[in-house]
Amino acid sequence: MRELEPPKWALRFLRWYCREEYLDEIEGDMMELFHLRSTDSLRSARLFFVWNVIRAFRWINLKKTQLNNWTMNLYQNYAKIYFRRFRKETLHYLVNILGLSLGLSILFFILMFVHDEQNIDQYHTKKDRIYRVVQQITEEDGVHHYLATANPLANALKTDFPAVDEVGWTTYFGSHVLVKGDKRLADRSWAIFTKGMFDILDFEILDGDPRKAFEGPTGIVITEELALSLFGRTDVVGEVVDESRFETVEVLAVLKDMPRNSTYKFTSIYVMEPTQMPENWQGFLSDWDTQFMQTWVLLAEGAKPEDIYASKDDFIDKYLEGEARENYDFYLHPLSEVHLGSTHIEDGGPAPLLAIPYSNRSFVSMILMMGFLVIFIAALNYVNLSSVQALKRTLEASMRKINGANNRQLIGQLFFETFLTVALAYIISILLIAILFPFFLEIANKDFSFSQLFSMDFIPYHLITIFLIWIVSAMLPALYYSKLKRSLLIMKNAFSGRGDLLRKGLVGVQYALSIFLIIGSIVIFRQLNYVQSKDLGFKNQNLIVLDINSGTARSNFKNIVEGIKKSPNVANASTSSRVPGEWKDIPVASVSKNLTDEPAEFSHYAIDKYWLDTYNIRLLDGENFTGADQSDSLYVLINEKAASSLNFEQPIGESIWVMSDGDSVKMRIKGIVEDFHFQSLYEPIGPVIITHWNNHVRSIDYFTIKYHQNPKETIAHIEEVNAQFDPDTPAEIHFLDQQWERFYEAEESRSTIILIASIVSIVISAFGLFGLINFTVERKTKEIGIRKVMGANVQNITTLILKDYIILLLISLVVAAPVSWWLFGDWLADFAYRINLSADLFIIAFVVVLLISFTTVLTRIFKIAKANPVQSIRYE
Secondary structure, eight states: OGGGSOOHHHHHHHHHHBOHHHHHHHHHHHHHHHHHHHTTOHHHHHHHHHHHHHHTOOGGGBOOOOOOHHHHHHHHHHHHHHHHHHHHTHHHHHHHHHHHHHHHHHHHHHHHHHHHHHTTTTTOTTGGGEEEEEEEEEETTEEEEESEEETTHHHHHHHHOTTEEEEEEEEOOSOEEEEETTEEEEESOEEEEETTHHHHSOOOEEEEOTTSOOSSSEEEEEEHHHHHHHHSSSOOTTOEESBSTTSSEEEEEEEOOOOTTOSOOOSEEEEEOGGGSOHHHHHHHTOTTOEEEEEEEEEOTTOOHHHHHTTHHHHHHHHOOHHHHHTEEEEEEEGGGTTTBOTTEEOOSOOOOOSSOOOBHHHHHHHHHHHHHHHHHHHHHHHHHHHHHHHHTHHHHHHHHHTTOOHHHHHHHHHHHHHHHHHHHHHHHHHHHHHHHHHHHHHHTOOOOGGGGGSTTTHHHHHHHHHHHHHHHHHHHHHHHHTOOGGGGGOTTTTTTTTHHHHHHHHHHHHHHHHHHHHHHHHHHHHHHHHHHSOOSSOOTTEEEEEOOSHHHHHTHHHHHHHHHTSTTEEEEEEESOOTTOSSOOOEEEEESSTTSOOEEEEEEEEOTTHHHHHTOOEEEEOOOOSOHHHHTTEEEEEHHHHHHHTOSSOTTOEEEEEETTEEEEEEEEEEEOOOOOSOTTSOOOOEEEEESSOSSOOOOEEEEEESSOHHHHHHHHHHHHHHHOTTSOOOEEEHHHHHHHHTHHHHHHHHHHHHHHHHHHHHHHHHHHHHHHHHHHHTHHHHHHHHHTTOOHHHHHHHHHHHHHHHHHHHHHHHHHHHHHHHHHHHTTOSSOOOOOHHHHHHHHHHHHHHHHHHHHHHHHHHHTSOHHHHHTTO
16 A cells, blocks of 8 residues: 555645645545546656645645744844854855855846747747748758748648648738828838738737728738828828828728837738739739748647648649659748747748847757856855855854754754845845846847846746755755764864865866856857958948839939939949848849750849949959940859859850740850858858849849948938939938848847856856865965975965865866867857867966966965964964
């Protein structure tokens, strides 16, 4: 029968906390459930019993605690003793409290950052059933994952799969201008939706209904903020926007501005009814070879992606054939993975702009690990110093034992004092967070409120952290006290040698973690500095980009370029289809030597004759475009990668076929330009073909202006020229170097967090080492005095005390170095262009820890080393 009993400790715990009037009923129910479950699995029954005991630990079930005068006096006396010792050993207590408070501050900061990262897009009520469809295409250079899917895919999924409850698609076509009366607003935070998207994603609708029937093929939904800007009020449902991407459109609904933790923050959404679109659109929307749409799926209740995958092959065979079928696959990408699990996915076509850049789950996990490492270092530090303090109180504890105190009372006092220390550290940490909160938001690139720290999601973190630090920190000294004997009364340093190995081991762990954090900070700093200072193959400083958002500007581009050049602040101006550091997709063209050859995909740029000079892109061989529109349209420029791919002995003058959208044109290579980076350094440089602006692949979309000085005056001049030739379209202007900074904005904020965590960990370790050196010096006071009498100098005394810690530091380096090499080498692998891990990383980390740690304690060592040896000998 004993084997069928629940865990005894759990039963004792239940009887200890549960009120007498409830105990029989609660225990009886739990025992009955235990015996029922034990017939299936004894192990499972015991686990469920423990879980039920924990669940029953509620305020209403707890025994009423009556604090009598004796109990109150006892804790009052403990508090008096604690604060007396605080005044007597202020330095020790400050080191303890500051170390813990710094660790807690960093932990809570990082927990807020990670919590926010993990909660992007999690406000949708159907989030567990929402998926994006990702196309998986096998190409010559490997498998690519694309968000852009075949236009008719959404309808086909809903028709063919019962597990699909709703589908929708969204797309985007660059900037648009909304006009109401004399108000004109240019914006990029918009998208095109089908009605199904409003059944998949959550939008807080203030007025109207985006799903209602409307006249014409499109309507528009706008946010409250945009309604106020465009109409001057929010009750605008049924009103008409005079001009838009789809000419005149009716306002179907007004939305509350989208939540801050949303990947997309649309200010306007066109609602399209595909069946009502013109005939030319019908062919476009039903074409399986055209991939312009991001497809979203809402699965039915209880359905799983596996229900789709089970018959996916038959589905693909139904709609695709030949080579397209062989290279094609798709999968469902859950909403929960959109923010942290999309770095491997390419747009592959038009895509709405991200309000919050994608992040990386491994990087967020790394930052979370850093937070736990810092608090772990702080806790180790506190345990170390608390155990030292307990040893120094051996005489006090022995006296109390002789006077009748038992182990329980001694340990109770220790736990009470530890709780006071942890509570003070917690209060200081909250104050630090409140003071530094604006600075934290700036470096983390976040905008949540301070109140989030005390939300219901965070309260468990507070309680668990404080409880664990309190219990663990008090446990080791409590073990010392439990073994204390009355005979130790006359031996002041009876325990002074106990636990040295454990304390040194804890210091070694602190050192190893600090070295790891320092190496990580250096690696991240060097890599980000490398990608920001690396030669991109062009100059991105002093470049202003003006978007071409209308046919009027496109047809007048030569006049606009010449008009912009008239300013004395402008060094050059040009036009192109795309710019390096593109915030939209970069078009591709299929290129081959002969029409019968398998074509390769090259990134495509269309430019005018000023573009190379504007960007300082070096022409290695051949000639630039001349500006003769007709003749230039027959020539191309290529980069070095493209020349290598085409494998001509002498590319200049050779002919190639350039194909796009079914058109094949034979063109001649006119020049070779040096390779330049047109994407972030996460991506390797690929082959590029550059045509004249007058081409069959892509029309021009941007002006680029290189200025000498006075950017404000230059922008004012650009706006003036734009208004002269395109008065109906507001100028949309960007600085190119700022766009390049966006590529690494997230990494910069994370690396700053890691750097701060590293600095704090070193400071905490230095606090701990200071306390331990104090203890070591105090314990060796008599020995130091004798050595000085025997002729030892300051250098000898310093070596005596520090040699063990130097050995510990060397051992820590040996442990931390390979772990750092492996982890940060794996992170660098994500970059196509990266630094090399070298030995100087570990030398710098070692020297930094050595200098910072030992600087904090050398003053104390010198003081005791220079003291009168007679006083040292008389110390005991």
